[in-house]
Amino acid sequence: MTPGRDDRIKSGHDGEKGRALPGKPLPVDGATAAPDRRRSARGLPEGLLLSFHGDDYTGSSAVMEVMSFAGLPTVLFLGVPTPERLARFEGYRGIGFAGVARSQGLDWMDRHLPAVFRTLAGLGAPVAHYKVCSTFDSAPHVGSIGRAAELAVPLLGGKWHPLVVGAPEIARYQAFGNLFAAGPDGGRYRLDRHPGMSRHPVTPMDEADVRIHLGRQTSLPVGLVDCVSMKRGEADAALEREIARGAAIVALDVIDAETLAEAGRLVWERGGERVFAIGSQGLEYALVAWWRKAGLIPEAGEASLARAGAAERIACVSGSCSAVTAGQIAAALEAGFEGIRVDAALAVDGRAWEGELDRAAEAALAALGAGRDPLVFSALGPDDPAVASMRTAVESSGVPVEAVNDRIGAGLGRLLDRVVRTAGLKRGVIAGGDTSGHAAMTLGVYALTALAPVAPGAPLCRAHSDDPAHAGLEIALKGGQMGKPDYFRAAKRGSAQG
Structure with missing residues (x-):
């Protein structure tokens, strides 16, 4: 739908609404503070850039x-x-x-x-x-x-x-x-x-x-x-x-x-x-x-750069198969997160997958009740036997791989939604580039704004929702290749630095 309003978004508001003011030429790579010899003849227009x-x-x-x-x-x-x-x-x-x-x-x-x-x-x-x-x-x-x-x-x-x-x-x-x-x-x-x-x-x-x-x-x-x-x-x-x-x-x-x-x-x-x-x-x-x-x-x-502050508890879901995410999951488990594996191969069958999600959600809520942060994941890197198992299941079932991926992502989103609502959490992480899209769509969030840096490419965000349960949610969407080994712990504390 094309927005039914003036095409150009105006600027000049305070707080979250506004624009950066022009500054003086600044040093780049150790250069002296002087205008670049090809300095822009084109300024920044008002409004949307x-x-x-x-x-x-x-x-x-x-x-x-x-x-x-x-x-x-x-x-x-x-x-x-x-x-x-x-x-x-x-x-x-x-x-x-x-x-x-x-x-x-x-x-x-x-x-x-x-x-x-x-x-x-x-x-x-x-x-x-x-x-x-x-x-x-x-x-x-x-x-x-x-x-x-x-x-x-x-x-x-x-x-x-x-x-x-x-x-x-x-x-x-x-x-x-x-x-x-x-x-x-x-x-x-x-x-x-x-x-x-x-x-x-x-x-x-x-x-x-x-x-x-x-x-x-x-x-x-x-x-x-x-x-x-x-x-x-x-x-x-x-x-x-x-x-x-x-x-x-x-x-x-x-x-x-x-x-x-x-x-x-x-x-x-x-x-x-x-x-x-x-x-x-x-x-x-x-x-x-x-x-x-x-x-x-x-x-x-x-x-x-803002810091969001530490969260008392956090819930995380991961559909990523990357080695980077695998290392981050391992580091989180060593730090006391509760690891809960889900069998993604079951996603070829809708009913079996829903049963697996119910089991994992109950385990996540039990972990929170015991004072631990749940981290639900489908694989630990590309060499995890679960990756080959899922591929075999998809080939045997005849279900298109795109449909299975959609089902996994949406299912992890429903799981996170259930855990956040039931436990009253205010912070979560979704890991996996494909997973995050399908998972985020199930949360009732319609927009995100940047809240605090956690890792380049994977910030902590503020959720905007008409649903009171998620209106104050802080969430990070992490791609498979993004972040240092302590990413999940950094997301919990609300900043890249301890």
């Missing part, structure tokens, strides 16, 4: 985090909002809609995404962003980034479409078009050799070059502005060459703070009055880096 649609819920909250903690208030709606709900956040600088496209096929995308993109177009933000995972999770048949781009371009337009995936803040790097990510051991891996992403159960990465990977999903030509061109001051010329060659999508390398800000400059200065961009939260990191470098927004200090 950015609209976005995320292909899963955890990634969507990461965009909100980057913008909000840079002093640019941003709201994330769990679905396309009604005009009345949208009006409650008048004055915000970023507006986003979370979705579940990452776990869906092409037919689903064709049915659902055009309406979302029409709504983004109606908001009239200078930058419209289709947000994807920082590990570029996608395939031609499921979560196709290419198909999403094909649906968005006719509605959101633009001469060219930036693709920004690298984000050093979360250990994602793109060099000469190839994407690298940190592994659970702290090493940096090309994605097709990454210990987790190369073996992802739904979208395994067998190609690290984003141009080739994306080219398998769309006929839109994909170009590149590489990091050498950026560091030599030749990025503008490189961009013009790629556009002249017919590139519709242009990937921008990001390997460090310098190339991050340069990517932001290209998007903001060379994208035109309206630009449709694709990428991870690296796009927002890049824009914020350029806006700061150009003196358009002030530098954000650590002291400005």
